[in-house]
Amino acid sequence: MKYVVCEEPGRFSIKDKKFPKRGEGEVLLKIKRVGICGTDLHAYKGNQPFFTYPRILGHEIAAEVYEVDSTRKEFTKGDKVAIMPYINCGTCRACAKGKTNCCEKLHVFGIHTDGGMQEYVSLRTDLLLKANELTEEEISIIEPLAIGAHALKRGDIKSDDFVVVMGCGPIGLGIIKQAKMTGAIVIAIDLNLERLEFAKEIMKADHIILMNEEVIPKLKQLTNNAMGDLVFDATGNKMALEFGVKLLGHGGRYVLVGLSKGNLEFYHPEIHAKETTLFCSRNATMEDFKVVMERIADFPTNAYISTSVPFDLMPNHFEAWTANNSNIIKATITF
Incomplete structure (x- = not known):
């Protein structure tokens, strides 16, 4: 063979x-x-x-x-x-x-x-x-969507959350669409305008932000200064991973889905003041696969x-x- x-x-x-x-x-x-x-x-x-x-x-x-x-x-x-x-x-x-x-x-x-x-x-x-x-x-496509489903479960997504997703590759797009299925308000961030437009038109992200814009002021405007209740990094890029904490509101949850090879550095007073909850999300479970299979008709x-x-x-x-x-x-x- x-x-x-x-x-x-x-x-x-x-x-x-x-x-x-x-x-x-x-x-x-x-x-x-x-x-x-x-x-x-x-x-x-x-x-x-x-x-x-x-x-x-x-x-x-x-x-x-x-x-x-x-x-x-x-x-x-x-x-x-x-x-x-x-x-x-x-x-x-x-x-x-x-x-x-x-x-x-x-x-x-x-x-x-x-x-x-x-x-x-x-x-x-x-x-x-x-x-x-x-x-x-x-x-x-069950497996990449299951990674997104697992990340959403890790972040304990709520229907009234402001959800920020950094990275509109296959994993990020899967998170965006599945987050929308919960009723959350989803904001996508990427460097690639075409991918952002795909996120908005096909995956139904509520808002998109180009990474080279003034991201933080734009996010404040879109969330009435609340910032992100739940932020996902789906890039694995060191700079993006470290930047993500700046997109969190107070009491926010940050889920690292992307994987970087090296060390990450966060300014502790910033994450401490927000009582930041930091999660890593690795792979998926059989239960995540089953969740995706149940909802994939709507994908x-x-x-x-x-x-x-x-x-x-x-x-x-x-x-x-x-x-x-x-x-x-x-x-x-x-x-």
Whole structure:
């Protein structure tokens, strides 16, 4: 069978290998569609933390059951499934508390282990969610939307919150739309005007602010001086991460969704005076996946997936997708 592997930063190869064998307690899956994540783009550029090469990328996956043990009744051949890519140990303190998304021994499929850019894979049944009622396109975006759902849960969003989202990439846009579903007033901030317009027109953000504007005065005007009750960073940019606390109102909650490699610095009197609550939000849980599956019919999937190419042509497009001026929202590859 064929697979695509990132051999080293900036280089993909298309190769053949033996058909995988289904292990005990596993289901053999035929990969149907894979979403391209910011993590994949960073891995290709060589700046993804905790990453090694060569690696088969891909963790936003729509698949079909190809072979399953006949004694297992939860799946049958032909079922459409979503894959939970966070492979947890199930025994550590975090797992015991239900925080499988931050397992002490967590391995992410497609990042720490080889992922979905291959024709077939065999995975544990507890990592799969049956999704026959959804389209392949919808299944392939469950994972990034689940990250947003988890972040909103971490921030304990309320319907009367002023919600500020920094970053209108796929994760930020998912947070914006799902925050709107709760009834919150959502303000999007980005450097890219086209992405901001997408956030407003498609994801229904109430207001948009271009990052090179006078952000703080504009936010004060939009919130009647209240500032953000709940602020999300979906950029992973150090400057943005540190700037986010300035967008918080008193008693505000700040959720760090994006990941930066280095140290962050905050002026303590500023965050102390506001009694700031600071959260990190990592990955998602199975419950977050289920929440997304329940609400995905109301999500603008066709607009969110802005391009799709066959997997064997993907290496020809990847460089363009990493460009700073790329206006691709979400790319997927098909098998």
